[in-house]
Amino acid sequence: MEPLLPSSSRHELAELTVEVIGRSQALTQRVPSLISRQRIAALVHEMNSYYSNLIEGHKTFPKEIEQAMRDDFSDNSDKRANQFLSKAHIAVELLMRTRLEQEPDLRIQSAEFICWLHHEFYSRLPEELHFGERRDGTKYKIDIGQLRAFEVEVGGHQPPHYASLPDFMKRFDDFYDSNRILATNQLIALAAAHHRLAWIHPFGDGNGRVARLHSQAWLIRCKADGGGLWTISRGLARQKDEYYRHLSAADQGRLNDFDGRGNLSDKGLADFCLFFMRCMIDQIDFMASLLDLQTLIARMEAHLHLTYPQWSLKEREQIGRILKAALVDGEIDRTTATRVAGVSPATGTKLIRKALDAGLLSTPSPKGSLSLVFDSNVLESYFPKLYQDLPV
Numbered sequence: 001m002e003p004l005l006p007s008s009s010r011h012e013l014a015e016l017t018v019e020v021i022g023r024s025q026a027l028t029q030r031v032p033s034l035i036s037r038q039r040i041a042a043l044v045h046e047m048n049s050y051y052s053n054l055i056e057g058h059k060t061f062p063k064e065i066e067q068a069m070r071d072d073f074s075d076n077s078d079k080r081a082n083q084f085l086s087k088a089h090i091a092v093e094l095l096m097r098t099r100l101e102q103e104p105d106l107r108i109q110s111a112e113f114i115c116w117l118h119h120e121f122y123s124r125l126p127e128e129l130h131f132g133e134r135r136d137g138t139k140y141k142i143d144i145g146q147l148r149a150f151e152v153e154v155g156g157h158q159p160p161h162y163a164s165l166p167d168f169m170k171r172f173d174d175f176y177d178s179n180r181i182l183a184t185n186q187l188i189a190l191a192a193a194h195h196r197l198a199w200i201h202p203f204g205d206g207n208g209r210v211a212r213l214h215s216q217a218w219l220i221r222c223k224a225d226g227g228g229l230w231t232i233s234r235g236l237a238r239q240k241d242e243y244y245r246h247l248s249a250a251d252q253g254r255l256n257d258f259d260g261r262g263n264l265s266d267k268g269l270a271d272f273c274l275f276f277m278r279c280m281i282d283q284i285d286f287m288a289s290l291l292d293l294q295t296l297i298a299r300m301e302a303h304l305h306l307t308y309p310q311w312s313l314k315e316r317e318q319i320g321r322i323l324k325a326a327l328v329d330g331e332i333d334r335t336t337a338t339r340v341a342g343v344s345p346a347t348g349t350k351l352i353r354k355a356l357d358a359g360l361l362s363t364p365s366p367k368g369s370l371s372l373v374f375d376s377n378v379l380e381s382y383f384p385k386l387y388q389d390l391p392v
Helices: 010-027 034-055 062-069 077-102 111-122 162-176 183-200 207-221 232-238 240-251 266-290 293-307 313-329 334-341 345-357
Strands: 131-133 139-141
Touching: 010 183, 010 266, 034 062, 034 077, 034 207, 034 232, 034 240, 034 313, 062 077, 077 111, 077 207, 111 162, 111 207, 162 183, 183 207, 183 240, 183 266, 207 232, 232 240, 232 266, 240 266, 293 313, 313 334, 313 345, 334 345
Parallel strands: none
Antiparallel strands: 131 139
C-alpha cells in the first residue's frame, strides 16, 4: 500500500493544512460561551451520525435521531434499524472523545484501537444488525471487533488477503504513528490514512463507518475539529460520488516512472488528499457562516416572530433578548433574564415560563439557571441546511 504519504502536490497540501488549522481554531471563537459551544457540538454529533448513515444509504430524520437517544424507537423495522445505527454512532463518538481526553498516549493508528471502534459500534446494535450481505445476496455473521477472516471484493478493488491483515495493520500503525509524521504533515497523513484504511478493508462490514470515526479521532488528536463544531462526514456525503471516485482512483497501481516509487499511484493518493482537505475547509466555512453570532441571533429572533405569532410583539422581543443572553453567556440566572428583558420580576417570571413551555430554554430545577435548547424544533430556523436533504 505504499506510498503512505503522497509526494505530489505537497505545496498545495501544505497550504491547505495551514488553512484548516487556522479556520478550525477561529471557528471556536464564533460562539464565546463554552456551554453554548458544547450544546451546539452535541447537535453536530447527531448530524454527524445522520451523514455517516447517509453515505451508507440509510436516511434517518433529526427527530427520529432525537427519539432514538431517548430509546423511543419506531415500529417500522427499517426506521428502527437506522435509529439504532445513528444512536450507536453518537455513543461511540462520545466514548472515543472521552478516551482521547483521558489517554493522551493512546495509539489511535493501532489495530487494537481501530478494532475497538468497530466493536463499540456493533455491540450497540441489536442482533439482527450483526449481519452483512455478500454480492450474491447471502448473509454472513459479522465478527464484531475482529479483522475479517475471508476474502472480499470492493468494486474494482481487491483488498489484501485476510491472512495478511495483521501485517498491513501493523505497517499502518508503525508509519502513521511514527515521529516521521511531522506536525505540519498530520492532516495530510490523516487524509492519506483514511484512504489506506479503506484500501486495507480490515472488516467484513462497517469499514466506512470505522474509517470516518478514525478520521474524527485524528482531527480531535490534532485539535483541528473546532471543539466538535464541524464534521467531515457532511462534506463527504454532499459529494458522495466524488468521494467514491477519488477513493477508487487512489486504489490504482503506479501509473508510470513519474508516479512515485510505491506500488500504488502517488498522484491518485495526492488527489484524494486534496479532495479530502478541501472538504474539511468547505465544512469549516459552512459552520462558520452558521455560527456568526449576529446572524445566528437574527435567525433566533426571526424564529420567534414566525413560530409564535400568538405572542405580542413586545413579548417576542423581550424573550429574544433573553435567548441572546443565554447564547452569549451559556446560561443565565432568572434575575439576569428579567434584567436583560427590561421588565418587572413578575413579568420576567411569565416570560421565562413561556420560553420554557415552548422548549426554547431549559432549566435543571424550578428556580435553576436557564440555557438554550438546540433540538429539531428549532433546527431549520437556527441552523438552516445543517441537515441537507440529499438523495439516498
